[in-house]
Amino acid sequence: MKRSQSVFLIGPMGAGKSTIGRLLSAELKVEFFDSDKVIEERCGANIPWIFDMEGESGFREREEQAIDELTQMSSIVLATGGGVVMREANRRHLSARGTVVYLCTSVEQQLARTAKDKNRPLLQAENPERILRDLFSARDPLYREIADIIIETDQRNPRWVVQELKRLIKG
Ligand SMILES: Nc1ncnc2c1ncn2[C@@H]1O[C@H](COP(=O)(O)OP(=O)(O)O)[C@@H](O)[C@H]1O
Ligand SMILES: O=C(O)C1=C[C@@H](OP(=O)(O)O)[C@@H](O)[C@H](O)C1
Ligand SMILES: [Mg+2]
Numbered sequence: 001m002k003r004s005q006s007v008f009l010i011g012p013m014g015a016g017k018s019t020i021g022r023l024l025s026a027e028l029k030v031e032f033f034d035s036d037k038v039i040e041e042r043c044g045a046n047i048p049w050i051f052d053m054e055g056e057s058g059f060r061e062r063e064e065q066a067i068d069e070l071t072q073m074s075s076i077v078l079a080t081g082g083g084v085v086m087r088e089a090n091r092r093h094l095s096a097r098g099t100v101v102y103l104c105t106s107v108e109q110q111l112a113r114t115a116k117d118k119n120r121p122l123l124q125a126e127n128p129e130r131i132l133r134d135l136f137s138a139r140d141p142l143y144r145e146i147a148d149i150i151i152e153t154d155q156r157n158p159r160w161v162v163q164e165l166k167r168l169i170k171g
Pocket of ligand 1: 012014016020079153161
């Protein structure tokens with residue numbers, strides 16, 4: 001683990017960052033933050049509303065601010081949003097301030113895991129599979145660029161992933 005002892009989860013929508021982050025923080029007995037939830041609480045509105053009113057760029061501004069603050073805390077587990085790596089400042093902060101874990105998942109699993117959830121504005125489109133594939137092409141190299149640990153979650157349940165992560169982080 002890097003000096004701050006924090007763990008930052010990155011990866012695409014449906015990779016399990018929010019789910020695994022919560023479980024991992026309980027296992028490590030540290031505080032948990034989800035940058036999406038922090039943004040929603042601060043704004044007093046949900047993510048679809050922010051995208052509607054401020055556009056994706058408005059959301060990204062809020063996200064950059066939240067990431068800068070949250071990554072300065074010590075010993076936390078942080079679940080980020082899938083688009084966090086699109087801004088260079090976010091990549092720099094995540095990479096310098098904690099252990100970055102890339103949760104990988106196939107587009108098929110992402111689709112299955114996100115199908116019923118209306119809280120992801122980028123997927124409320126006619127062809128979410130196409131969108132997920134395009135996002136994967138743009139973002140996978142950026143996730144890899146800053147990852148200290150890469151873990152495949154496709155055929156694994158969240159509890160297995162948490163135990164594996166605990167082992168890798170401590171090691
Ligand atoms: N490893 C996994 N196996 C099966 N289902 C999972 C797994 N990880 C997450 N899920 C489920 O997928 C959905 C999306 O997970 P979530 O944690 O919100 O992903 P993210 O924050 O990366 O977008 C949730 O319903 C969650 O229960
Ligand atoms: O991939 C993205 O650009 C986004 C992912 C979402 O978070 P999850 O990855 O937790 O779904 C959320 O930040 C927002 O809807 C945008
Ligand atoms: Mg999430």
